[in-house]
Amino acid sequence: MADQSGYLPQPQGFATAAIHAFQDPEQWDSMAVVAPMVSSTTFKQYSPANFKKFEYGRSGNPNREILENCLATLDDGKYGLCWSSGLGATTAIASMFNAGDHIICGDDVYGGTNRLFNKVCSKFGLEISFVHENSIENAIKPNTKLIWVESLTNPTLKVIDIKSIADIAHKHNLLLAVDSTFLTPYFQRPLNFGADLVIHSISKYINGHSDVIMGATITNNEEIYKQLKFLQNAMGIVPAPFDCYQVTRSIKTLALRMKQHMKNSLEVGQFLEKHPKVEKVLHPGLPSHPQHELFKKQTSGCGGMLTFYLKGGLAESQKFLSSLKIFALAESLGGYESLAELPSVMTHASVPEDQRKVLKITDNLVRVSVGLEDPEDLIKDLKQALEKV
Numbered sequence: 260m261a262d263q264s265g266y267l268p269q270p271q272g273f274a275t276a277a278i279h280a281f282q283d284p285e286q287w288d289s290m291a292v293v294a295p296m297v298s299s300t301t302f303k304q305y306s307p308a309n310f311k312k313f314e315y316g317r318s319g320n321p322n323r324e325i326l327e328n329c330l331a332t333l334d335d336g337k338y339g340l341c342w343s344s345g346l347g348a349t350t351a352i353a354s355m356f357n358a359g360d361h362i363i364c365g366d367d368v369y370g371g372t373n374r375l376f377n378k379v380c381s382k383f384g385l386e387i388s389f390v391h392e393n394s395i396e397n398a399i400k401p402n403t404k405l406i407w408v409e410s411l412t413n414p415t416l417k418v419i420d421i422k423s424i425a426d427i428a429h430k431h432n433l434l435l436a437v438d439s440t441f442l443t444p445y446f447q448r449p450l451n452f453g454a455d456l457v458i459h460s461i462s463k464y465i466n467g468h469s470d471v472i473m474g475a476t477i478t479n480n481e482e483i484y485k486q487l488k489f490l491q492n493a494m495g496i497v498p499a500p501f502d503c504y505q506v507t508r509s510i511k512t513l514a515l516r517m518k519q520h521m522k523n524s525l526e527v528g529q530f531l532e533k534h535p536k537v538e539k540v541l542h543p544g545l546p547s548h549p550q551h552e553l554f555k556k557q558t559s560g561c562g563g564m565l566t567f568y569l570k571g572g573l574a575e576s577q578k579f580l581s582s583l584k585i586f587a588l589a590e591s592l593g594g595y596e597s598l599a600e601l602p603s604v605m606t607h608a609s610v611p612e613d614q615r616k617v618l619k620i621t622d623n624l625v626r627v628s629v630g631l632e633d634p635e636d637l638i639k640d641l642k643q644a645l646e647k648v
């Protein structure tokens with residue numbers, strides 16, 4: 260197991276909850292140990308508008324309910340909701356606000372979040388500012404309603420001090436939403452640091468098998484939950500029952516997977532740090548990361564994400580990425596398989612160029628999602644690809 264000294268303690272009972280929460284077999288007639296999959300789109304009623312629990316598959320489904328409750332438990336929250344994608348969750352959150360409202364978004368967020376806020380929400384009259392985390396308080400205006408941050412950020416893996424941003428948000432009567440996708444509830448539980456809302460792209464580590472697109476929101480705030488639950492049905496941004504079934508299965512190994520992602524990514528990061536063709540490695544779990552100490556104060560470990568600057572430019576990055584054999588050159592992250600990509604032309608191509616420059620998303624910045632393969636094989640692969648540069 261990876262050295263976790265200095266981090267928050269591991270969450271108590273996490274693996275047990277991931278395996279059992281809300282899945283007591285006695286609640287269904289068959290006593291099946293694995294929750295049965297219910298794909299029916301509609302449910303019979305006793306008399307008009309008098310039904311047992313579920314009515315119509317968009318408004319509710321047994322497999323979705325199990326997953327939502329289980330995810331809420333894992334994030335130390337009361338209320339969970341699942342969405343057809345991570346961006347579907349973001350769409351719903353943005354829809355809680357009115358034309359003329361202002362949202363402050365961290366400057367280094369998932370490219371699709373940037374695109375959604377910038378190109379879509381703005382059409383509906385929401386005003387969005389992308390700001391560095393140190394400038395959030397200065398960016399607050401009378402119409403500001405929400406602060407949105409990602410921690411870890413993507414792709415430069417900055418650590419955002421959740422507690423201090425939550426204090427700012429609450430001082431000004433605003434909500435704080437934290438996209439916690441890169442760390443999962445196993446390593447980071449933002450509600451405990453004052454966040455009002457946690458967002459996950461389930462498509463990444465939580466499902467972890469690269470075969471489901473889904474999102475989730477978790478909150479302790481009943482008012483937010485009710486609004487989002489209404490929007491889930493009203494807007495129809497719902498996941499399929501089979502996908503909920505699959506994710507419920509996947510999270511049973513989340514704790515195991517995250518521990519191994521951490522161990523593997525630290526080994527890969529240490530290797531890259533010493534390599535002469537690598538300019539700099541950004542990995543929050545390594546002491547060289549400028550915010551390593553802050554990181555340990557609000558998490559109990561890190562996942563498999565790391566970013567590094569190759570010596571060179573676009574040509575060198577392309578040569579390196581095309582030479583990898585085990586790492587797949589692909590977008591996305593958080594699966595059992597290792598992936599590598601070039602954010603400037605792939606995941607973050609939709610971020611305006613001037614903003615990319617400020618964030619140092621340059622053509623030699625490579626983002627790596629370290630998977631669960633044997634770390635020595637991953638290192639061998641990186642080594643041979645670096646030799647080709």
Ligand SMILES: *Cc1c(COP(=O)(O)O)cnc(C)c1O
Pocket residue numbers: 344345346347369371372409413438440441459460461462463472473474
């Ligand atoms: C992938 C991702 C999203 C979007 O999730 P989808 O499920 O792809 O819609 C949002 N935030 C982060 C940090 C992500 O990595």
